[in-house]
Amino acid sequence: MTRSEIGVGLIGTGFMGKCHALAWNAVATTFGEARRPRLVHLAEANGELAAAKAAEFGFAKATADWRALVADPEVDVVSIAAPNPFHAEMAIAALEAGKHVWCEKPMATRREDAAAMREAARRAGTVAALGYNYIQNPAIRQMEALIAEGTIGTVNHVRLEMDEDFMADAAAPFAFKNGAESGYGALDDFAVHPLSILWRLAGPVAAVMAEQAQPYARREGRAVETHEIAMALLRLESGASGLLVANRAAWGRKGRIAVQVFGSEGTLAYDQERMNEFQLFTRDGDERLQGFRTVLTAPVHAPYGRFVPAPGHGLGFNDLKVIEAHELLAAIDDRPARLVDFDTGFAIEDAVHAMARSHRDRAWIDLA
Amino acid sequence: MTRSEIGVGLIGTGFMGKCHALAWNAVATTFGEARRPRLVHLAEANGELAAAKAAEFGFAKATADWRALVADPEVDVVSIAAPNPFHAEMAIAALEAGKHVWCEKPMATRREDAAAMREAARRAGTVAALGYNYIQNPAIRQMEALIAEGTIGTVNHVRLEMDEDFMADAAAPFAFKNGAESGYGALDDFAVHPLSILWRLAGPVAAVMAEQAQPYARREGRAVETHEIAMALLRLESGASGLLVANRAAWGRKGRIAVQVFGSEGTLAYDQERMNEFQLFTRDGDERLQGFRTVLTAPVHAPYGRFVPAPGHGLGFNDLKVIEAHELLAAIDDRPARLVDFDTGFAIEDAVHAMARSHRDRAWIDLA
Amino acid sequence: MTRSEIGVGLIGTGFMGKCHALAWNAVATTFGEARRPRLVHLAEANGELAAAKAAEFGFAKATADWRALVADPEVDVVSIAAPNPFHAEMAIAALEAGKHVWCEKPMATRREDAAAMREAARRAGTVAALGYNYIQNPAIRQMEALIAEGTIGTVNHVRLEMDEDFMADAAAPFAFKNGAESGYGALDDFAVHPLSILWRLAGPVAAVMAEQAQPYARREGRAVETHEIAMALLRLESGASGLLVANRAAWGRKGRIAVQVFGSEGTLAYDQERMNEFQLFTRDGDERLQGFRTVLTAPVHAPYGRFVPAPGHGLGFNDLKVIEAHELLAAIDDRPARLVDFDTGFAIEDAVHAMARSHRDRAWIDLA
Amino acid sequence: MTRSEIGVGLIGTGFMGKCHALAWNAVATTFGEARRPRLVHLAEANGELAAAKAAEFGFAKATADWRALVADPEVDVVSIAAPNPFHAEMAIAALEAGKHVWCEKPMATRREDAAAMREAARRAGTVAALGYNYIQNPAIRQMEALIAEGTIGTVNHVRLEMDEDFMADAAAPFAFKNGAESGYGALDDFAVHPLSILWRLAGPVAAVMAEQAQPYARREGRAVETHEIAMALLRLESGASGLLVANRAAWGRKGRIAVQVFGSEGTLAYDQERMNEFQLFTRDGDERLQGFRTVLTAPVHAPYGRFVPAPGHGLGFNDLKVIEAHELLAAIDDRPARLVDFDTGFAIEDAVHAMARSHRDRAWIDLA
Known part of the structure; x- marks a missing residue:
């Protein structure tokens, strides 16, 4: 990856997953960003769907295992658009792996999970943002x-x-x-x-x-x-x-x-x-x-x-x-x-x- | 008064008093009422104003004493558009005099006054209505x-x-x-x-x-x-x-x-x-x-x-x-x-x- | 008629006739006019309807002959709300009788009739106005x-x-x-x-x-x-x-x-x-x-x-x-x-x- | 180019040029197209601007000579978003080179130029469409x-x-x-x-x-x-x-x-x-x-x-x-x-x- 790119991983391909994919495809053209997103890795529970959506959305790799995506060294930022109950686990793992996290709202259904996410973000020092569009x-x-x-x-x-x-x-x-x-x-x-x-x-x-x-x-x-x-x-x-x-x-x-x-x-x-x-x-x-x-x-x-x-x-x-x-x-x-x-x-x-x-x-x- | 008329008294000539006067002037023409209102008596605290407004609004008599209006045998229905604190006393007096009452909202500022008005209306048997237009x-x-x-x-x-x-x-x-x-x-x-x-x-x-x-x-x-x-x-x-x-x-x-x-x-x-x-x-x-x-x-x-x-x-x-x-x-x-x-x-x-x-x-x- | 009144005649009791009647009933109360309209004479082609509407609208006299209304010395101003083809004849007659005229639009269906109305108004010197509300x-x-x-x-x-x-x-x-x-x-x-x-x-x-x-x-x-x-x-x-x-x-x-x-x-x-x-x-x-x-x-x-x-x-x-x-x-x-x-x-x-x-x-x- | 791609050339990078670029970047993700656009070539009168915009918009090549773009065998479809006076020449050249053409409206300022474009499209047999979004x-x-x-x-x-x-x-x-x-x-x-x-x-x-x-x-x-x-x-x-x-x-x-x-x-x-x-x-x-x-x-x-x-x-x-x-x-x-x-x-x-x-x-x- 050159200095002018940033590697993107996306978890989830439903309503908001597609919305993230569209945003990652459009942001450089729209804003003339110095950093152009490189669509590296797409995760979706169903592996076949993951591959099909990666082709549609323009991601290079596809996986049924979101942990592989989080571990991918080419991935700098992780978009989390999986169902709400998974947010906490995914976001905390990504933050702990040193990634930036862009997670759909709400953080979690349970208050203690949201609190844990907050703590993880405070520890991580990377960017942790929520999808309040x-x-x-x-x-x-x-x-x-x-x-x-x-x-x-x-x-x-x-x-x-x-x-x-x-x-x-x-x-x-x-x-x-x-x-x-x-x-x-x-x-x-x-x-x-x-x-x-x-x-x-x-x-x-x-x-x-x-x-x-x-x-x-x-x-x-x-x-x-x-x-x-x-x-x-x-x-x-x-x-x-x-x-x-x-x-x-x-x-x-x-x-x-x-x-x-x-x-x-x-x-x-x-x-x-x-x-x-x-x-x-x-x-x-x-x-x-x-x-x-x-x-x-x-x-x-x-x-x-x-x-x-x-x-x-x-x-x-x-x-x-x-x-x-x-x-x-x-x-x-x-x-x-x-x-x-x-x-x-x-x-x-x-x-x-x-x-x-x-x-x-x-x-x-x-x-x- | 012939059978086809109804005698109207109006207390108050401000915002809602004028509104009542306009309604009394318009209702027969608008609805083709069997009973045409006869504008009998107008009361306003200031006697000169009462006379001036009676001329403007088309009332035959004017008074500074609302009790005279309530006592007027030519008056069948009393419009009450005086300030709120006076509603209870006026409405109860009119009801006790056997008049129908059309009183602006609210009934009263105090709950007990409103309750007394309700009791007076229940006793009177005449029509008692509020101005919830x-x-x-x-x-x-x-x-x-x-x-x-x-x-x-x-x-x-x-x-x-x-x-x-x-x-x-x-x-x-x-x-x-x-x-x-x-x-x-x-x-x-x-x-x-x-x-x-x-x-x-x-x-x-x-x-x-x-x-x-x-x-x-x-x-x-x-x-x-x-x-x-x-x-x-x-x-x-x-x-x-x-x-x-x-x-x-x-x-x-x-x-x-x-x-x-x-x-x-x-x-x-x-x-x-x-x-x-x-x-x-x-x-x-x-x-x-x-x-x-x-x-x-x-x-x-x-x-x-x-x-x-x-x-x-x-x-x-x-x-x-x-x-x-x-x-x-x-x-x-x-x-x-x-x-x-x-x-x-x-x-x-x-x-x-x-x-x-x-x-x-x-x-x-x-x-x- | 006292100085403070003006005698009103109304020809027609349909949509706009009723609208004129409502206006004549309301104008003094609304504006506090120096001159209060006196509803003198109502004309309607059908004599029975004329009488019924006169009672509803508050006019003192009713007639099936609009020319009688125009000739009535108590009438100062004539509201014309009859069907359009009659406007010219009525307005010209009223103007020639020295009345003020308030005629519904349009003046006439034919240009030459409207021109004749304009000439009559110029000759008359009374007020001639159209109902462009x-x-x-x-x-x-x-x-x-x-x-x-x-x-x-x-x-x-x-x-x-x-x-x-x-x-x-x-x-x-x-x-x-x-x-x-x-x-x-x-x-x-x-x-x-x-x-x-x-x-x-x-x-x-x-x-x-x-x-x-x-x-x-x-x-x-x-x-x-x-x-x-x-x-x-x-x-x-x-x-x-x-x-x-x-x-x-x-x-x-x-x-x-x-x-x-x-x-x-x-x-x-x-x-x-x-x-x-x-x-x-x-x-x-x-x-x-x-x-x-x-x-x-x-x-x-x-x-x-x-x-x-x-x-x-x-x-x-x-x-x-x-x-x-x-x-x-x-x-x-x-x-x-x-x-x-x-x-x-x-x-x-x-x-x-x-x-x-x-x-x-x-x-x-x-x-x- | 694989069967599943289509090569895109874009002429112009102003208001509508950027709009085309955004569309080419988004269409596959949005619609799940069988054919994914490949952004091949970008033309802009100013060569430096061409290069900068190619980077922003994601095009592989940049040129100050739109004819080079039209001649590029990797380009299957040409987006024309240059100033209106150039539309006719560009569109006709692209059609004659066997390309599909997507041209911004209007076709031309002069009727005869628009007619010539129409004739070129009829001859070409490729798709020729206007940007009536x-x-x-x-x-x-x-x-x-x-x-x-x-x-x-x-x-x-x-x-x-x-x-x-x-x-x-x-x-x-x-x-x-x-x-x-x-x-x-x-x-x-x-x-x-x-x-x-x-x-x-x-x-x-x-x-x-x-x-x-x-x-x-x-x-x-x-x-x-x-x-x-x-x-x-x-x-x-x-x-x-x-x-x-x-x-x-x-x-x-x-x-x-x-x-x-x-x-x-x-x-x-x-x-x-x-x-x-x-x-x-x-x-x-x-x-x-x-x-x-x-x-x-x-x-x-x-x-x-x-x-x-x-x-x-x-x-x-x-x-x-x-x-x-x-x-x-x-x-x-x-x-x-x-x-x-x-x-x-x-x-x-x-x-x-x-x-x-x-x-x-x-x-x-x-x-x-």
Whole structure:
């Protein structure tokens, strides 16, 4: 490997595995990176599938044994897009092997596994980042910048909604995600996404009061063990109040992550289903002309211009992963990067576990 | 007074007083009522203003003494649009004088006053209705009908938001509404409106867990005693879960009452800032064509057609009061009417008081 | 009649007749007029209906003979809401009797009748106004003010669309509006409305190149004689370019009047189906924050505040007629008024007739 | 080269050159193509830039001489993304060298050059396709399918708008696009895009009546030779009526391509600025529930699912090029493909030239 390349290993070829592969294929062309990724090794539980996907995705080697990939000296960075229960073992092994790690969210279903991952990352000294791609949207980046600049004043109230409808069909069979082994339900499956945005826009959560609900108690005669709906009252460290709700059974919502941030001088709003725009209201100027403006993302909102030089032409879901890959490469090169690392990732998941306890105890829980 | 007329008295000539006057002037022309209102008597604390407004609004007599109005034998129905602290005394006096009463919301700032009003109404036997005009919107009526017909299946989750920005300016002086004597803040000033809609669409609340927040703790050096922001987790009697938030300091929101109702077969959504439309998603039919449809209110959504025979031409805020007046006249004539009476009105306000206790005690409160 | 009253006669009790009646009932209460309308005389071709509607609408006298109404010395102003073919005869008679006239649009189906009305108005010296209610919308008024103030710079391009779907059903029977005696079709039935807005926002039309189309050539085996679709390229006197399209067969459009005004410094947009808001883009300020803002009408947009003192609460279609009535009363009292008089009304209809000739001759037509 | 690869040459590395490079890098991973593109040769007028971009984009060889690329036996398909005036010479040379050609739109600024390209393609027998990427949007594809299936009945009226604001600044200096050598202006620069969509959704244009306008006659004291605004009345071969407008000086519009298609049973609408959704109204079913529905694209709208398996997550502008590359590979393999070939591309540009003549002659022009 020449100095200008970096060797990539990818574990998993499903939804997010393919998304990582697309990002690794696109990042150099998009950003003109000094370091061009070399797609070295692909792991997938099924060996035949591994070989087929390696050919499709452009990886040189394929394996059914992810440990072989982690041990491969040509691999510098490991993308982990395997099912959630494997994240901890894989990430810790990769970190211990001196690799950089780019792991899909959530870190783990169990709090202690996430804590172990955090510790491994602290020990390793390599880059350990989580796949919270929504925060990479130029619209979210711009909102974060505006809040930092004081455009909407001091943030005093935040609302977060995340809704999809893949669990909305009452007649659907009992699925893996209906069992307790998959986690809490909407709380960990969904809520971490809006929380990752919240952390960027308004900072950490200090206390939570949560409630979960089951729209359908049984499927195929079997008791559903997860909750499709999670709601929480929030108190942020900043003192701002907040509200969080997630629903996997919300008919008609497909990829909704709705964010409203209220400040002393204005308001920002966003909906992931229209990811190329955000809404801004500021209370300054001629009162007759005040209103929420719809800002279409554009080259003035970096790094949009790396994808398209014309404004309002639109990025897609997969483009966010390309930005994330670029940030990861920056971090690897010790340049400033905007990522969710394992420390912040743990804090987000810790808030989720606190919400589950709050639901159980019907009480407010303070985060340490 | 002939059989075809009904004598009207109006107390108060501010925002809602004028709104009542407009409704009384319009209801017969709009609905072709059998009974035409006769505008008999107007009361306003300032006698000169009372006379001027009586001339403007078309009332025959004016007084600075609301008790004279209540005692006037020509008055059959009393519109109460005086400041909230006077509602109880006026409504009870009018009911005891055998009048019908149309009182603006809320009933009272104190729970015991509202309870006394409810008792007076039960004793009186005349019609006692509250001014919850938003439920009169043909869009809300249609949503209610669709839910009753099962168009979205069983309701399992509801979200309610009410936001305006008249308290958003941090530099504004200390106002009446910042003092404890005005009530809790957003909780009673705002939340009763979305709750009145909730009651129609999804039924009563069974339990609440609430939190209030102050975006600005002080004004003019004086501690603010109310909360501009109120949030609550809800459990409905039906078993559905819910979320309620109200914010009087939400920059850019002007008359937002956003409602989302999720059911087992679809979803309904509404925003009062676009009051002539609602959103409906149903999961039936060709999956390629599914999406939220924006339904513009039209003559097929009664009683829209009484105002305009063409669809999509739009009603306004004041038109909702005309519908309410029509419902009131129906109730007076013992015909079926769709109103918030003093029993339901008390239940709504009782939920609000429970939320205040929940905030204080940081605990879930069950409603009796 | 005392000095503070004005006697009103109304001819016609259909869609727009009822709308006039509502406006006459509401204008004094809404605006606190010095002059309160007295509802003197109602005319309707059917005498029994006239009597019934007079009772409903609050008129003192009823007649089947509109000439009796015009001759009534108690009547000061005549509202004409009879079918279009009668407008000319009625308006001219009323003007010659010294009455003020408030006539629904269009003036007449034939150009020469409209010309005769214009001449009668010039001779009479009383107020003669047309019912172009859409221009009374506070949103349109505000857009007009912004253009006058230069907020969007010099207007260089305008687009106007008016669409409804009451003629969209191919299987509907042959109706009056399908016959040549009703006029051209969308061209005169619809296009005059957006043209009335155009005249306010960007001034008169100088040249037209038009085309009409028939989505359905036959109904019930009979040739349709009108055109449901009309389109025109426009050149304005100001030099700006423009586009006009009207469609009475546009499925799903209910009351759409979409206006886009492009200027050298910004853009304004409006849609009558969301009549309580307009869109504004200006190119000034921080480029990262530029976007179309949605301005909700509010008390800062006169005369919105006469209806509701709170912003964003919404006016309705009928409220626009109340504003028009107020302007009419101002004109009668020799105060400045914002109305479409018979001169401008004729110019608008003249443009429509020119479009019809352009369609016939397949050529540009210059307006005199 | 093995059987499973195809050799790619790319001429040009600007906006669209980079877009092609991204597509060539992504298409195999996205679609699991049998044939994986091999990035062989990159040409750019400046040799140093060529080398730098070849490294960034992943091409093996770089050249300042596009003829060397065309002559390269390893190159099977040539992407042409050089400035428009060079398209004809390059495309004809590549076709004559037996290569497949993927050329950015428009074919040429002069009609005779486009005609020569068409002839070369007919002679060559290889695949010759144009870069009309907007038609590749799953939303547009779905609209096309719905129209073909009769979901909105017989199309009788179409409206097309394309607007951006890069020419809106009156004070900007005289640019290449203001000179006659660049073409007509909005007419050829923009209008071909909505026309490519029109051709898919409603078929060819039969007659045009066009008008062009200059918002700013001079820049830097020099007469502007192009027109930023173009408008046309259309008659389609199907008999439907249509309207086309394009504006490069439309403040606030960034990538708007608004399409409205009216049929005898419903209406479809689309706006490129919200490219992941379309609007559909159908007149069937319960009239109380009719409204325009917003359909978010999803895996049910092929080939969306190749990018993201979850609905409503959003594609971007660059993804459309990946779909186009996939179609091109299908055509090369003699499988059915959905592309704008040089025959249809010529017909589109022929319509544009007819519009220019119509503007000049102020007359309707029939297309042969």
